[in-house]
Amino acid sequence: MRAAVRVRLLVFVLLGAVAVAYVGGRYAGLTGLLSSNTYKVTIELARSGGLFPRAEVDWRGTTVGRVTDMTVQRTGVLVTIEIGDRWRIPDALVAAVHNRSAVGEQYLELEPTRDGGPFLHDGSRIDQSQTSTPIEDQQLLLALHRLTTSIDTGALRTVVDQAAVALQGSGPDIANLITDWRIILEQANSSLPAQLALLASAHDVLSTQAHLAPVIAGWARDTLTVTRVLSGHAGDLTTILAAGTRAARTLNELATALQTALPPLLAGLVPVAQLLSTRVSGLEETLVALPWALASAQTPGRNGLAHFTFVGTSDPAACQQGYIPPSRWRSALDSTRSAVPPTIGCTQPGAVPRGAASVHGN
Known part of the structure; x- marks a missing residue:
């Protein structure tokens, strides 16, 4: 080679x-x-929560450090972590122990409650009040055991049997319901931008609701009062609801019977309403004085008798303008017929409020 x-x-x-x-x-x-480009932070935990040395320390889904030491103390567990010095993490945070999977593999998650400083530094300490740990497995299993043992098997069997009877033969209806839900979900998916905009503006809505919290609380108290009053009259409400059908039928028959008589009646009331509209001030005066007069009429006089006295006045004075003057009056002994001039009548403005000259339209 x-x-x-x-x-x-x-x-x-x-x-x-x-x-x-x-x-x-x-x-x-x-x-x-x-590398020594890290800074140490100590965390006080009430219990370890399954955390172990060399466990990851995450911040917003990113690994920023490791657990380097764990010391048991009288008030809990003191955990020391090392974080890369390039990570600027606000000291206002919650240090939470989480399970990465169902089989364990715990890690420490730093969850800041604000974005700005001050930030964690070498020697920072996170109090136990700023930490949380997952529920222990034995406590979860104990709670599940208590839940299962507290269920009445006889009652559960009855519920299952009744549910089977209730749902028997409703397969097509349930299928239609599922199909309708699919359509609803498709419509919701198509309106996703509008829903996102609604969620974006939810802060303003919730702020308004928080501002109106006293008003809403008062409305809730009033609703509770009304509900209690209605519950005390449950029998009357039942009677009203039971008789409601008959009352509705009677009203329907009445409306049918009035279809022919009511329009002419309303048409005839129009001129009356027009006449009364020009006499509003007089009607108002009459309605104000009438209760007083009726109350006075109920007061007995002497010997259990009510005494009324009507005093006639010449106000306004009798109208003389427009009539035959006294110099042309016939003798009372003259019984011959004489035609009445067609123009005879009171021509003095406002002298006779109830005369023909005051008729609406003249």
């Missing part, structure tokens, strides 16, 4: 070994040991 080929093979093997070592070191997290 020529020397040039041997050199090429040697270089290839060396490059392959370096690449494998680098990839293996990155996968095992050993590259951080060769």
